[in-house]
Amino acid sequence: MFFFEPNAIAYSPINAIGLAQAARLAYLNPFAIASTVHTWQFTNFHFFEQRATQAFMMSNDQVIILAFRGTEARCLKDWMTDADITLIKACGGRVHRGFSSGLEAVWQDILTQFQRLRTQNQTLFITGHSLGAALATLAAAKFAALGQAVRGLYTFGSPRVGCPEFASVFNQAFQNRAFRFVNHNDVVTRVALRSLGYDHVGKCLYFDAEGRLHEEIEFWRQFLDSVTGGMADFLNACGIVSDHNMAEYERNLIFNRQEANFSTQEISTQERKGTRGFTKPLQATLAVSARAA
Numbered sequence: 001m002f003f004f005e006p007n008a009i010a011y012s013p014i015n016a017i018g019l020a021q022a023a024r025l026a027y028l029n030p031f032a033i034a035s036t037v038h039t040w041q042f043t044n045f046h047f048f049e050q051r052a053t054q055a056f057m058m059s060n061d062q063v064i065i066l067a068f069r070g071t072e073a074r075c076l077k078d079w080m081t082d083a084d085i086t087l088i089k090a091c092g093g094r095v096h097r098g099f100s101s102g103l104e105a106v107w108q109d110i111l112t113q114f115q116r117l118r119t120q121n122q123t124l125f126i127t128g129h130s131l132g133a134a135l136a137t138l139a140a141a142k143f144a145a146l147g148q149a150v151r152g153l154y155t156f157g158s159p160r161v162g163c164p165e166f167a168s169v170f171n172q173a174f175q176n177r178a179f180r181f182v183n184h185n186d187v188v189t190r191v192a193l194r195s196l197g198y199d200h201v202g203k204c205l206y207f208d209a210e211g212r213l214h215e216e217i218e219f220w221r222q223f224l225d226s227v228t229g230g231m232a233d234f235l236n237a238c239g240i241v242s243d244h245n246m247a248e249y250e251r252n253l254i255f256n257r258q259e260a261n262f263s264t265q266e267i268s269t270q271e272r273k274g275t276r277g278f279t280k281p282l283q284a285t286l287a288v289s290a291r292a293a
Helices: 013-025 030-039 073-079 097-117 131-145 164-177 218-224 231-238 246-259
Strands: 044-050 053-059 063-068 087-090 093-096 123-129 152-156 178-183 203-207 213-215
Touching (some): 013 030, 013 152, 030 044, 030 053, 053 097, 063 097, 093 097, 093 164, 097 131, 123 131, 131 152, 131 164, 131 178, 164 178, 178 246, 203 246, 213 246
Parallel strands (some): 063 123, 123 152, 152 178, 178 203
Antiparallel strands (some): 044 053, 053 063, 087 093, 203 213
16 A cells, blocks of 8 residues: 655655555566556556666656665665775765765656656655665755755665765755654665765654664764774674664554654644545555565
């Protein structure tokens, strides 16, 4: 089942779940994605693929959603070589060379399709998991640099993508519209290391060991920031934990919507009935996308 609030201007638990569904759906093949998007009552769909970068865009008369495909956690170290981890000038600061190159491979096509689909001043939301979260962050920054408002950026298990200057410029531009979810001991969220000149962006929302949602957890940051060494060594030494699984993020969001323990906002009775957002709820089973977990 898919619900969405296209006009939400701050954190929306409904949109967090919907964008988590989209981020997980991005792992499927284009035909499976298109089939599910249709059942979600989105009238337009476009799949992007160049080299190792994949994403899809879906739209209707109210919203455009751009979702980037991630990579398996054990493969993320391939993006963390000494060459790729170099910081290059972009987006008001310096960003990860490999991530920037990955986005550039599909950026012109994304921009072309966005301009084609945005016929009714629809709001724009961007999402992604793992590598996809990094690409989503850079895409949001590029849209903002073009003067195109991004209504919301929701990322899951994102690595750091740029330097503190980039983070500062990004956070000033996005204020309360960028949300970065971290699931307990998800090691991918701790790379690239701060010691290498990287910093995170957006509002950090943290799931504890029981799946409950909190604001920034400082002790976890302090613990992992004490790790030194090369990025590939860091990933290999820590191992790849199940906390990085996109399905875990989605389950935790659903759990917290029911518990309503996150301080940002309570879930209204109307939201619980699924009547907010589109004129009628967008519904679809996630039987297909569940296989992406």
